[in-house]
Amino acid sequence: MLALFTSVYCADHHSEHEPVVVNLGLPKTAGYRYCAACSDLLRYAIERRQRCPLKPKPSCKHCEVHCYRPGHREKVREIMRYSGKTLIKRGRLDLLWHYFF
Ligand SMILES: [Zn+2]
Incomplete structure (x- = not known):
């Protein structure tokens, strides 16, 4: 989810x-492109997610552990907001749909 959103945000x-295809080790992210800064951000988010101590892991909105470092959370929020709007504008609701359901 974040991988898709970050690639949309980064492209714009x-x-x-020069965007690079980053292999984050997740099948869903194959082929998405990011600049160095965005791939850093994403890598960090994935790492934190994998280390999440809560089981089962709640969705981040309801998460009690604020696992993102200061500034990171705001950045992620900005990316989500921007990319959500962009995907809707581009009629790519199918992508959102795919991720939410
Ligand atoms: Zn970027």
């Missing part, structure tokens, strides 16, 4: 950087 905000 960081297109001056």
Whole structure:
């Protein structure tokens, strides 16, 4: 989910950087492109998620452990907001649908 959103956000905000296909080790993220900063952010988020101490893991909205470092959370929120809007505008609700259901 975040992987998709970050690639949308990055393509629109960081297109001056050469995007790279980043292998994050997750099948769903195959083929998405990010600049170095975005792949860093994403890698960090994935790492934190894997280390989440709560089982079963609640959705981040309801999570009591604020696992993101300061600033990171805001950045992620901005990315989610922007990309959600963009996908809806582009009529790519199917992508959102795919991730939510
Ligand atoms: Zn980027």
